[in-house]
Amino acid sequence: MSKLVLVCDSGSTEKLQTVALVASGAITSDYEVFIFFMHDAVYALKKDAPPEPEITSVFPEVSNKINQARKEGKLVHWKELLEDLKDLGGLRIAACVQITEILGLEKDDLLPFVDDVAGVNTLAEEAMKADQVISI
Amino acid sequence: MSQEIIADQVIDARGSYCPGPLMELIKTIRKGEVGKIYEVWSKDAGSIRDIPKWVTKANHEMVGVFEENGHTRFVVKKVR
Structure with a gap:
């Protein structure tokens, strides 16, 4: 089975949404996927994270239309999508241990679909075993 | 292929953008009966x-794809 590694180092709504969308394309195409969340993307994984900001684009019309689609439930939220993908199998999710510790968090403080709190050596190992690595 | 196929379950995902309809189908089929x-x-x-x-990849049967007024009907048989 081919393997894809996704690295997400931003907690911005659009980046998180992109990571989940790319993962969904890979999982539904039968690829194995490993997602490594770094920097403020880890904060977005907190169980009690504050409501995330709306998507912002340099083009106001784009922001308005995407945010409207989200409000209307036409776009699957990234958290819901990752939960569903976990259920399908073939997806592992890790949060960067360094940022997790800096934020004073433990694995149990993160969303249930997070499998591991791991270091960048784990990311390097997974990347070397993967067919493709995409940083988002 | 007749469009008069009677489905055991209809998933109305007309309000969802990609990958919503596919995800809804996958979730439903996984819980469904062969x-x-x-x-x-x-x-x-x-x-x-x-x-x-x-x-095709999941080894189910694509019974048919039918264009309706403003939407597409995908009819799938769970075979495993």
């Missing part, structure tokens, strides 16, 4: 390619 027929309604252009491709 031999049952499922029908997804989608207005998402990506579904035209993504749903038949997944059905």
Whole structure:
């Protein structure tokens, strides 16, 4: 089975949404996927994270239309999508241990679909075993 | 192929953008019974390619794809 590694180092709504969308394309195409969340993307994984900001684009019309689609439930939220993908199998999710510790968090403080709190050596190992690595 | 196929369950995903319709189908089929027929309604252009491709890859049967007024019906039989 081919393997894809996704690295997400931003907690911005659009980046998180992109990571989940790319993962969904890979999982539904039968690829194995490993997602490594770094920097403020880890904060977005907190169980009690504050409501995330709306998507912002340099083009106001784009922001308005995407945010409207989200409000209307036409776009699957990234958290819901990752939960569903976990259920399908073939997806592992890790949060960067360094940022997790800096934020004073433990694995149990993160969303249930997070499998591991791991270091960048784990990311390097997974990347070397993967067919493709995409940083988002 | 007749469009008069009676599905055991209809998934109305006309309000969802990609990958919503495909994800709804996958979730439903995983919980469903072998031999049952499922029908997804989608207005998402990506579904035209993504749903038949997944059905083939997942070794289910693509019974038919039918264009209706403003949406597409994907009829799928769970075979494993």
